[in-house]
Amino acid sequence: MPVYYFSLVWVSVWGIISNITSKQVKISNEIYENRSRLLIAIIAILPIIIFAGCRSSVADTAVYINGFENYPNNLSLVYNMIFDGSRRDPGFLFISVLIKQFISTDYTVWLSIIAVISGLGVMIPLYKYSCNFGISIFLFVASCQFTWMFNGMRQFLVASIIFGCTGLILRKKFIPYVIIVCLLSTIHTSALILLPAYFIVTGEPWDKRTILFICLIILAMLFTSKFTGLLEDAVENTNYASSMEEFKSADDGTNPIRILVESVPIIIAFVYRNKIKDKLTPIIKLSINMSLVASGLYIISKIARSGIMLGRLPIYFSMYNLILLPWLIKNIFNKEEKRLVYYLMIVLYIAFFYYQMVITWKGFGYASKVLGLAY
Structure with a gap:
């Protein structure tokens, strides 16, 4: 736990420094x-x-x-492995072998490269789009989303790269977006969910597509077994099926507290939708839709205890909460209310951090031979 406590304190301190040293930029006409x-x-x-x-x-x-240690260190030896139809991560294998052949056979170097890509994939959109980077980076750690960089890194590598490509979605560059998603699906096939999701998240918040998605969530809740069975049939003969098998073995539904924590931004956005409708910027519209999809998937994953487990899919969407929540607090509440909401948010997220890391995950043990740490 010391490394995780240190990380929380570190981002809190530098988050404060970030706010003190921040600069004003023009977002659109008369909006800074x-x-x-x-x-x-x-x-x-x-x-x-x-x-x-x-x-x-x-x-x-x-x-x-x-x-990684069992991967070949020569590309000429990996051709058959990459094009083996039963393999679910040929892209990840290819990248790993590239690193192993041309950079280093040391797994620490390999893990570090992936960590740099994942970390920057999160940091850059927060730097570009968050109205309060300090709060956003605090939420990244306090909500425990950062643990994806330590556990489930293959999927998070995909999620962070997609998050880093937010600009493509905002500019509605569909073809480049599809190409990137298809390439990333060779690293983790669950990325394919981003293709149909594109048509939901690029609309206006609370429009017909949004209402349709909410209706689908309700129907899925009412007819869970049939819904999950339908999805199983749909993916049975695709590469995505292998990824779903991974979910079945690893996911038994999402913790209700996690669902509540991740749903707070979209609940606030809905309650105050009339107050913020004239203030919405393209990134906030996208973030609201992404947050809605994340909450919907979390709810379904809790109910669908058998069949396809969806508990890992929301990570593709929930990172937009890191942008959405600070913006909502800034634009909804007056000065006195805002101060109280910030304090309450910090206390509750720290409590969630402790609950998730200590009580639920029993400390999420960490060891590093390079750093000489073991907890």
Whole structure:
């Protein structure tokens, strides 16, 4: 736990520094928001990248390391493995072998490269789009989303790259977006869910597509067994099926407290929708829709205790809460209310951090041979 406590304190301190040193930028006509300095943003995320890259034993890390050490270190030997139809991660294998052949056979270097890509994939959109980078980076750690860099890194590598490509969605660059998603699906096939999701999240908040999605969530809740069975039939003969098998074995439904925590932004956005409707910017519209999809998937994953387990899919959407929540607090509440809401948010998220890391995950043990740490 010390490395995780350190990470929480570090992002809190540098989050404060980020706000003190922030600069005003013009978002659109007559709309200005504060943005963090790039150097401060990098410093804030740096320890998490270092701890993730230097780990030797956290959750599923040993499995990944064993896989990397068994990969060939020559591209000429990997052709048949990459094009083996039964393999679910040919893209991940290809990247790993590239690193192993041309950079280093040391797994720490490999983990560090992936940690850098994942960390920057989170940091850059927060730096570009968050009206309060300090709160956003705090939420990234306090909500425990940062643990994806230590456990489930293959899927989070995909999620962070997609998050980093937010600009493509905002500019409605559909073809480049599809190409990137298809390429990333070779790293983790669950990325394919982002293709149909594109048509939901690019609409106006609370429009017909949104209402349709909400109706689908309700129907899925009412007819869970038939819904999950339908999805199983749909993916049975596709590469996505192998990824779903992974969910079945690893996911038994999402913790209700996690659902509540991740649903707070979309609940606030809905309750105050009339108050904020004239203030919405493109990134906030997208973030509201992304948050809605994340909450819907979390709810379904809790109910669908058999069949396809959806508990890992929301990570593709829930990171937009890191942008949405600070914006909602800034634009909904007056000065006195805002101060109270910030204090309440910080206390509750720290409590959730403790609950998730200590009580639920029993400390989420960490070990690093490079750093000489073992907890």
